[in-house]
Amino acid sequence: xxxxxxxxxxxxxxxxxxxxxxxxxxxxxxxxxxxxxxxxxxxxxxxxxxxxxxxxxxxxxxxxxxxxxxxxxxxxxxxxxxxxxxxxxxxxxxxxxxxxxxxxxxxxxxxxxxxxxxxxxxxxxxxxxxxxxxxxxx
Numbered sequence: 001x002x003x004x005x006x007x008x009x010x011x012x013x014x015x016x017x018x019x020x021x022x023x024x025x026x027x028x029x030x031x032x033x034x035x036x037x038x039x040x041x042x043x044x045x046x047x048x049x050x051x052x053x054x055x056x057x058x059x060x061x062x063x064x065x066x067x068x069x070x071x072x073x074x075x076x077x078x079x080x081x082x083x084x085x086x087x088x089x090x091x092x093x094x095x096x097x098x099x100x101x102x103x104x105x106x107x108x109x110x111x112x113x114x115x116x117x118x119x120x121x122x123x124x125x126x127x128x129x130x131x132x133x134x135x136x137x138x
Contacts, residue, residue: 006036006137007107009117010099013040013048017064018056023118023138030116030138039110042075043102080105087126094122104128 008031015027031038045068053061076084080102087101100119104126107115113131117123120136128134 001035003035003037004114005110005112006038006114006116007103007110007112008038008040008044009103009115009119009123010044010047010051011118012116012138013044014051015118017048017052017060026138027118036114036116037072038116039072039074039106041099041102041106042073043099045073047099074106076102076105077109080109083108091122091126094125096122096126104134107134 011023012027012030015021015023016031018024021027030036049061049064052064083105084098084101087104088096088098090096091101100122103115103117104123107113108128108130111130113128113133113135114137115123115134116137118138123134123136126134
């Protein structure tokens with residue numbers, strides 16, 4: 001079976017942790033899909049950590065942090081910060097924001113069009129530099 005590279009946004013990570021989230025089941029299923037190799041931008045990890053800690057408390061936050069050693073987490077390349085800034089500026093009327101821009105920049109860097117995100121409104125509107133449009137799951 002071929003494995004597809006997918007960049008993960010905050011929404012699916014958070015929803016998989018929060019059993020009361022309306023997207024919990026879909027997120028957990030997508031994140032456990034063996035046909036996907038998941039990569040997570042470091043800025044997504046920071047945002048998810050903040051949301052889990054403030055909404056669910058320190059124990060779920062600690063469990064999330066402990067599980068990070070099993071995940072493929074990637075920081076922006078040196079020139080990636082300029083691309084993130086460019087996307088934030090270009091899509092300032094959304095606003096896109098740095099975390100979402102880091103997802104797109106990493107997809108471009110890794111040459112994948114597959115993104116796990118519940119933010120379809122923003123992600124479907126952005127025109128990445130490496131493909132016509134992003135494929136969004138779930």
